[in-house]
Amino acid sequence: MTLTTSYRPADTDPPLWEETVGALLVRRAAEHPDRPALVGTRHGDGAPVRLTYAELLDEARRVATALTRLVGPGEPVALWAPNVVEWPVIEYGAALAGVVLVALNPVLRRPELEYALGHSRATVLLHAERSRDHDMTAIARQLPGVTAISLADTARWRAEAADDAVVAAEPTDPSAPVMLQYTSGTTGNPKGVLLRHRSLVGVAQLTMAVTAAAPGAVCVNPLPMFHTASCVIGTLGPLCLGGTEVLVEQFAPGPVLDLLHREEASVLFYVPAVLGALLEAQRTDDRPAPRLRTVMGGASTVSPTMIQAAEDVFGAAVINLFGQTELAPVLTATRPDDARADQLGTVGRPLPHVEVKIVDPVDGEVVPLGAPGEICARGYQQMLCYLHDPEATAATVDADGFLHTGDLGALDGRGYLRLTGRLKELIIRKGENIAPPEIENVLVAHAAVDGAAVLGLPDDGSGEVVAAVLRVREAAPGLRDELVAHCRERLSPHKIPACWFVVDEFPLTPTQKVQKFRLAELAASGELRELR
Incomplete structure (x- = not known):
């Protein structure tokens, strides 16, 4: 089939598993009852816990029994914990x-928590006692109209034994809702993304399939559980493999390197900040680097330099995933056997069973192959809706059922997707549209640059000017001139940053994306340090 426009029909191989999250766990426990399923640390005392598949299913059924005594079928239960x-x-x-x-972020403060509980209409909150220095119990006790249950009060959220009647009534409909995720918006209140069993199971199944993760793999998950990257890919992904999830309570590069060695892991889930920290820590570690088979992740632009470094150091195939919470969360992935240029310069091809089109953001028409536009998707993994917000849902899902991501990209005739930016982050300089990722990739290829964020700043003459905010290894004299020369060799003149700043650390969202709106605020207030 020869494509002339940026529309990619869905592949249909392999078949999509049509089962609930619980049914998949039941199936794996029957197949591998004595295989390690989950490794982590216990709430409160940090004691190590290792559960086989049979033990995990028993624990989960005891939790299910307790929850059915607290709320009715289909009702929300909130979880607020690290x-x-x-x-x-x-x-x-x-x-x-x-x-x-x-799923609630453990760093939420009381107003944010009250909003999420009120919006979701959750009347039961399961919460940790603390998360780092955050006294969660003190806040939970002040919430009106909510039954707050500490994870330390085990008997209230986990029954002594599973009730046979509850087991017999376990859900079987994969189209039923199973999880509510709150987006980390930059303006206004976050939206509640309602996801179904089919979305979570299918994305985990197909992500593991296309990335060729090994059956039975030991998978280290240092990502925050309240986000789909962790509770779907990092948790249900190992379940799909019949493997082991090793959950990291608090990321620190040295201890995670130890963990990779000790557990003989073959899969690591990452966001760029995690992978960069591990690479930096390994540089000063006397031991040989742990040997991994698969390193998969995304969440923001992953530079070719980082991909190459991770492959060289850990010996792994580095998989670049792209998606968003509304897609549960993976839309595309590179494959281990992709051509080098595709692994380094694209976010791969769509997962099976999802259609993709690229449209003109203004008129909504599908653009020619190779032309940039807004990335849209239609398939099993897209959200049911934004909870209690039909207007926002209608603005995001078009009349043909395609979800508009707000991300910009270009699709080639083979189905490979190249990201070109975010609709809200496009820099418009003298009528020219400039996509930050291209410039960021050029900047991080320089040996002195450890991280880069490019954004537009208001300018009376040009509309916007290009600004680069950098994290550098050493701000040596003359570095700015050196970087300008570096860019001149690789970028058109209008894309070369006019403003240069350095930071010790980037402001990040809870999912480790750079908050460019915050950088713009800091630049406007004169709080960013200029690179001389």
Whole structure:
């Protein structure tokens, strides 16, 4: 089939698993009852926990039994906790109970927490006692109209034994809702993204399939559980493999390197900040680097330099994933056997069973092959809706059922997708559209640059000027001139940054994306340090 426009029909191989999260756990426990399923640390005392598949299913069914005594089928139950082993156990228990798990960021302050609970209409909150220096119990006790249950009060959220009647009534409909995720918006209140069993299971299944992760793999997951990258790919991904999830409670590069060695892991889930920190730590580690088979992740632009470094150091195939929460969360992935240029310069091809089109952001028409436009997708993994927000849902999902991502990209005739920016982040200089990722990739290829964020700043003459905010290894004299020369060799003149700043650390969202709106605020207030 020869494509002339930027529309990619869905591949249909392999078949999509049509089962619930709970049914998949039941199947794996029957197949591999004694295989390690989950490794982590316990809430409260940090004691190590290792559960086989049979033990994990028993724990989850006991949680399901307790939850059915607290709420009815289809009702929300909120979970507010860091990466303790109870998190995935409750995730599975909620799925088996047929309730909707509301995944909450443990750093939320009281107003943010009250908004999420009120918006989701959750009347039960399962919460940790603390997350780092955050006293979660003190806040939870002040919430009106909510039954707050500490994870330390085990008997209230986990029954002594599973109820046979609850087990017999475990959900079987993969189209039913199972999880509510809140987007980390930059303006206004976050939206509640309602996801179904089919979305979570299918994305985990097909992501593991196209990335060729090994059956039975030991998978290290240092990503925050409240986000789909962790509770779907990092948790249900190992389940799909019949493998082991090793959950990291608090990321620190040295201890995670130790963990990779000790558990003989073959898969690592990452965001660029995590992978960069591990590469930096390995540089000063006397031991040989842990040997991995697969390193998969994304969340923001992953530079070719970082991909190459991770492959050289860990010996792994580095998989670049792209998507968003509304897509549960993966839309495309590179493959281990892709050509080098595709691995370094694209975010791969769509997962099976999803259609992709690229449209003109103004008129909504599908653009020619290779032309940039807004990335849209239609398939099993897209959200049911934005909860209680039909207007926002209608603005995001068009009349043909395609979800508009707000990301810009270009599709080639083979189905490979190249990202070109975000609709909201395009820099418009004298009528020219400039996409930050291209410039960021050029900047991080320079040996002195450890990280780069490019954004537009207001300018009376040009509309916007290009600004680069850098994290550098050493701000040596003359570095700015050196970087300008570096860019001149690789970029058109209008793309070369006019303003240069350095920071010690980037402001990040909870999912490790750079908050460019915050950088713009700091630049406007004169709080960013200029690179001389």
